Amino acid sequence: MNTKDLIFEIGSEELPSGFIPLALNSMKVFLEKKLSTLNVSSGPIEFFGTPRRLAVRISGLAPTLPDTLETRMGPPKNISFDKDGNPTKAGLGFAASAGVDISDVVIQTTPKGDYLSITRTIPGKPISEVFPDLFQEMISAIPFPKTMRWSNPGVRFARPVHWLLALFGSTVLPVEFGSITASDTTRGNRFMSSASITLSDPQHYEEILESYFVIPDVEKRKELVWAQVVQKAHEIRAVVKDEDLLEEVAGLIEFPHVIVGSFDEAFLVLPPEVLVTVMKHHQRYFPLYSATDEDVLVPYFCAVSNIVPKDETVVRTGYERVLKARLDDAQYFFTEDLKVPLETYADRLKDVIFHKDLGTSAEKVQRFTIIAISLAETIAPEKTHKVREAASLCKGDLNSLMVYELPELQGVMGREYAIRQGRDLEVATAIREHYLPASADDELPSGVIGNIVGIADRIDTICGFFGIGMVPSGTSDPYALRRQAIAIENILLEKGYRLSIVWLVEKSLAQLQEKLVKPFDEVKQAVITFFENRFVSILQARGISGDTIESVITSFDDPVDTFTRAQAIEQVRKEPWFPSICSASKRVENILKKTEAGHLVRQDLLLQEEEKDLFRAFDEMEAQFIDHAGKGEYASALKLLSGLKDPIDRFFEKVLVMSEDDEVRNNRIALLNTLVHLFDKVAKFSKITAQQ
Missing domain, CATH: 3.30.70 (Alpha-Beta Plaits)
Structure with missing residues (x-):
């Protein structure tokens, strides 16, 4: 065809x-x-x-379209033919309705019996x-x-x-x-x-x-833009590196023609981020950098036109004039901002509403500064005074002229102003970096101060919006609370900070008491569950098995601890002794569903050798297990469980747990309960499907 x-x-x-x-x-x-x-x-x-x-x-x-086969079911065979095999009115009627002779009808056997059916070819439209x-x-x-x-x-x-x-x-x-x-x-x-x-x-x-001057293929258009930009940069001994601008620029033009423009070298005194933001985000120009030092801007740019102009000079002049106007504004903002101390801008946050139900930005800063100081005392006590300073100043630049005009530069300008006004470099860097990571693939703050302030700022935002009932639902998350929770957990994981999420949430909600629209404990549990669900996503992204995640998340609190436990289980789950541990946990859980159990094991009630052996094996390794688990050495702790495999297997093979003697039965249940209680320090092994 x-x-x-x-x-x-x-x-x-x-x-x-x-x-x-x-x-x-x-x-x-x-x-x-x-x-x-x-x-x-x-x-x-x-x-x-x-x-x-x-x-x-x-x-x-x-x-x-391709032809299709259609099968149409009719009445049961026993009402379509009489006892002599002759078609009845029902059978003949079905054949007639399908436009075929009764001889073309097929008997089809189904679970409900034999039925008439017709299969025919439907020509494709x-x-x-x-x-x-x-x-x-x-x-x-x-x-x-x-x-x-x-x-x-x-x-x-x-x-x-x-x-x-x-x-x-x-x-x-x-x-x-x-x-x-x-x-x-x-x-x-x-x-x-x-x-x-x-x-x-x-x-x-x-x-x-x-x-007719249209390149319809998006990728081809991007390739043409990039090739021209690279070539134009090369001609003036410069380089271009903002390839991330290609997608947007390719969506603005149909027939790319690149023009090189320039601006006054005097503007190079502005922070590079200002120049790049104006060129990239406001004008969609490609900034150019020195061929000898790719971190240094040169006073040139590449603009992409949708036409091939008769007089390129006219178009170039237009591009340059628009950029100069924006850079003149930026120069003015920068000069005026430097006349105002950063702490003055921070003080003015009392006149800025963060959210109508959460107060001013100054109130928010006050809340998360308290949290940041507590975090510093736990994570880096020697940095506490710098954390206090960074937290109190980190939102100040939101009141600056530059950030008002170019919001993308929040934090960037705060760092710049702090340095130029003689602030400590660590504090200035934290003012910039506390916003990091801004996206899933963004870098984390390089210094501990930025990490601490970033965690404090985010937890206040999360608890604040949960506290006033503005909880993410479905795809709706207008305040990016999911992203902020993941950022906190990723910082804790990557930096190795040992921190209780429960403590962090309680600390934050304590600053928000008067603003909560629901009971403290209800909001607290909702936020903890929110963090728990986000951490499940993080573990999945890091390749942890689903049942391993289920086993460790039941005792989620410290993200580093939870991840370490998950890693330890992944290391040992294929060991030959591991299925016995999981099986024992499942059996004990099933038993405990039907009866209450204590943890006190009386040795005088251990009657059979198998239960004595199990108790002895448990007793010999318990202290070591607790010691390793307490230090977070979960892989070492789990390896100790290998010695319990044979005693556990023999116990369940030879010992009747549900003895008719109440004391003996309760003692055996207590032994198993004590065993599983120890296992639970690492994970809920009953959640794991381990192959024998």
């Missing part, structure tokens, strides 16, 4: 850069699912996206009938963060849609979206070739668009 290619394009006004990858991914997921459901086979499926278009090309499609509705559904299914209405009635999209291209081979598919009907035409670059373009074959889609 001859196959054809299909192209479908949605043409619109300029989409926000961040909407393009989201939309293309949605289209990909939608089509993969639909084509699988329809049992459609094809060649490669390619997706294209620019600010003005979203498109998909499917190669090697057959003109019709033509692509031209199926895909128009499919594409219309796909358009409506794109989950844009925001959509709008325009003159096209009854439909919504991220921006007004102006055309649809839908071509299967040389045939136009009648796709409709509101009042717009698909055709065989597309459009070129708005500024360099805006006329309609007729497409005769989907195979030539990219080639034709490129001739």
